[in-house]
Amino acid sequence: MINMFSTALLTPQEMGQADKAAIASGVPGAALMDNAGRAVAREIVRRWSRRPVLVACGPGNNGGDGYVAARYLADWGWPVTVASLEGRMPSEQTDAAHHAGLWRRPVVRLSAALLDTVREGLVIDALFGAGLARPPSGDAAAFIQALNDSDIPVCAVDLPSGVNGEDGAVLGAALQAQLTITFFRKKPGHVLFPGRALCGPTVVAQIGIPDTVLPGLAGHTAENSPDVWSATFPWPQLTGHKYSRGHALVVGGNRMTGAARLAARAAARAGAGLVTLAAPEPAWPVYATALESIMVEGFCDEYSFESLLADTRKNVFVVGPGLGVSETTQNQTLQILAKQRACVLDADAISSFSGQPERLFAAVSEKSVLTPHEGEFARVFNVSGSKLERARMAARTSGAVVLLKGADTVIAHPDGRAIVNTNAPPDLATGGAGDVLAGMIAGLMAQGMPPFNAACAACWLHGEAARQHGPGLVADDLIHLIPAALKVLRRVPVN
Numbered sequence: 445m446i447n448m449f450s451t452a453l454l455t456p457q458e459m460g461q462a463d464k465a466a467i468a469s470g471v472p473g474a475a476l477m478d479n480a481g482r483a484v485a486r487e488i489v490r491r492w493s494r495r496p497v498l499v500a501c502g503p504g505n506n507g508g509d510g511y512v513a514a515r516y517l518a519d520w521g522w523p524v525t526v527a528s529l530e531g532r533m534p535s536e537q538t539d540a541a542h543h544a545g546l547w548r549r550p551v552v553r554l555s556a557a558l559l560d561t562v563r564e565g566l567v568i569d570a571l572f573g574a575g576l577a578r579p580p581s582g583d584a585a586a587f588i589q590a591l592n593d594s595d596i597p598v599c600a601v602d603l604p605s606g607v608n609g610e611d612g613a614v615l616g617a618a619l620q621a622q623l624t625i626t627f628f629r630k631k632p633g634h635v636l637f638p639g640r641a642l643c644g645p646t647v648v649a650q651i652g653i654p655d656t657v658l659p660g661l662a663g664h665t666a667e668n669s670p671d672v673w674s675a676t677f678p679w680p681q682l683t684g685h686k687y688s689r690g691h692a693l694v695v696g697g698n699r700m701t702g703a704a705r706l707a708a709r710a711a712a713r714a715g716a717g718l719v720t721l722a723a724p725e726p727a728w729p730v731y732a733t734a735l736e737s738i739m740v741e742g743f744c745d746e747y748s749f750e751s752l753l754a755d756t757r758k759n760v761f762v763v764g765p766g767l768g769v770s771e772t773t774q775n776q777t778l779q780i781l782a783k784q785r786a787c788v789l790d791a792d793a794i795s796s797f798s799g800q801p802e803r804l805f806a807a808v809s810e811k812s813v814l815t816p817h818e819g820e821f822a823r824v825f826n827v828s829g830s831k832l833e834r835a836r837m838a839a840r841t842s843g844a845v846v847l848l849k850g851a852d853t854v855i856a857h858p859d860g861r862a863i864v865n866t867n868a869p870p871d872l873a874t875g876g877a878g879d880v881l882a883g884m885i886a887g888l889m890a891q892g893m894p895p896f897n898a899a900c901a902a903c904w905l906h907g908e909a910a911r912q913h914g915p916g917l918v919a920d921d922l923i924h925l926i927p928a929a930l931k932v933l934r935r936v937p938v939n
């Protein structure tokens with residue numbers, strides 16, 4: 445069971461449908477807009493002391509929210525200037541026009557020169573939100589450029605103008621905000637780069653849209669959070685034993701032995717009851733000396749490798765870290781996939797199919813999790829579009845769960861669902877961090893967690909472990925911080 449609703453990510457189009465459904469259920473559009481603008485004003489007074497504010501309003505509903513925010517701030521005694529793009533007011537008989545009408549003071553034409561009035565103040569960006577239709581040009585482009593060149597803080601309504609809500613891309617030029625307030629649920633553009641960085645922290649305000657509108661229109665994209673998968677998290681059972689917690693087998697390489705060791709340790713820390721490292725004979729002493737609780741079994745050829753896989757209690761395999769790109773790696777991967785058990789394919793297990801992706805796609809299934817970074821991804825998937833679209837398309841094409849790594853990791857299921865991870869600090873950009881992630885996913889799958897859920901949960905725990913460490917992180921540290929991340933997940937304070 446997976447909960448895609450509480451952190452659902454809605455496209456601008458889906459958000460429009462949510463808006464309509466809320467209105468149909470009896471909440472007037474003007475009230476939604478009033479709630480939205482008041483939420484913006486409230487978040488501002490919570491963070492900044494009273495100061496001059498310039499509200500830049502576009503011609504649509506985003507501008508409508510701006511007129512509301514301006515009214516509340518002025519009512520609370522803030523010095524407010526309202527400016528409209530190209531002097532355009534909202535079309536008559538719209539909610540935005542209604543709220544623009546409630547602003548009884550002057551509305552000036554927006555220009556970069558107005559920034560001089562708020563050098564010590566703040567700008568509310570209510571130019572464009574979900575309805576951004578083309579790259580900003582003319583007055584809008586000049587204003588965005590001048591504001592970005594200044595150090596005046598910007599509070600964006602819904603999205604920083606210029607950011608595409610659907611995928612976080614910049615359409616021509618976009619504002620850099622210090623705070624973004626969005627409504628009801630985030631959009632993909634709030635969590636995917638570069639949009640995420642341009643938003644600053646994003647606050648989600650509830651404005652009267654009931655959650656009951658969600659099942660009709662959302663459910664295929666969400667932000668990663670324990671809410672999504674915690675119901676299926678495999679906590680140890682009182683009467684459990686090591687065999688009931690699964691047995692992960694990690695394939696080791698001959699030379700880069702650290703990668704598989706990291707993955708094996710991470711699988712054990714994530715809770716696999718038993719972990720075996722399958723070591724090629726020449727490297728067996730290296731693995732055997734380094735590992736204590738992890739069993740090390742040697743193999744010398746494909747036959748002895750095959751016999752290592754035979755034991756059906758070994759219910760999940762990790763293949764790829766430190767193996768090297770070669771035909772041998774490809775063969776080992778295919779041998780593993782032929783067992784039709786759960787597996788995590790990382791690094792060289794993916795790259796070894798460069799130029800022959802069909803061989804990989806024919807062998808994987810929903811029980812397989814592929815964990816490429818962008819470089820590995822490009823070797824086997826020939827897809828374009830946003831990161832969300834590419835991961836989704838890769839999962840559909842291959843039939844496997846695909847976890848496309850990076851600062852905004854996307855986890856996609858072949859059925860079209862996708863999760864965007866947002867808790868990973870940049871300290872994770874260090875060699876071996878991906879090997880640890882692969883092991884953690886396997887450790888959760890060993891305990892019976894469904895592959896997609898396991899990939900999401902491991903990714904969140906990985907980010908949390910890194911957050912606990914902070915700067916100076918190396919991959920080895922993550923192993924020791926998995927217990928601390930698990931404690932956070934259980935809401936038990938870390939001692």
Ligand SMILES: NC(=O)C1=CN([C@@H]2O[C@H](COP(=O)(O)OP(=O)(O)OC[C@H]3O[C@@H](n4cnc5c(N)ncnc54)[C@H](OP(=O)(O)O)[C@@H]3O)[C@@H](O)[C@H]2O)[C@@H](O)CC1
Nearest residue numbers: 463477480504505506572573574575576577578579580602
């Ligand atoms: N949905 C909800 O639940 C709720 C939504 N709410 C709010 O509504 C916002 C969405 O409103 P929206 O659909 O009116 O779109 P919006 O962002 O104002 O932009 C459209 C206008 O901008 C114009 N325009 C576009 N690009 C342009 C460009 N490059 N350069 C120049 N002009 C450009 C475009 O003009 P046109 O293309 O017609 O010339 C049109 O007039 C959403 O972000 C949120 O803040 C809240 O009130 C609470 C409830």
Ligand SMILES: Nc1ncnc2c1ncn2[C@@H]1O[C@H](COP(=O)(O)OP(=O)(O)O)[C@@H](O)[C@H]1O
Nearest residue numbers: 849850851868869870872873875876877878879
């Ligand atoms: N800038 C970043 N911010 C957050 N997480 C990152 C960033 N860069 C990399 N990561 C994460 O760190 C891990 C690196 O994995 P990978 O590139 O496979 O490294 P390795 O192969 O050395 O183990 C992935 O989980 C990735 O999502």
Ligand SMILES: [K+]
Nearest residue numbers: 569572601603
């Ligand atoms: K905006």
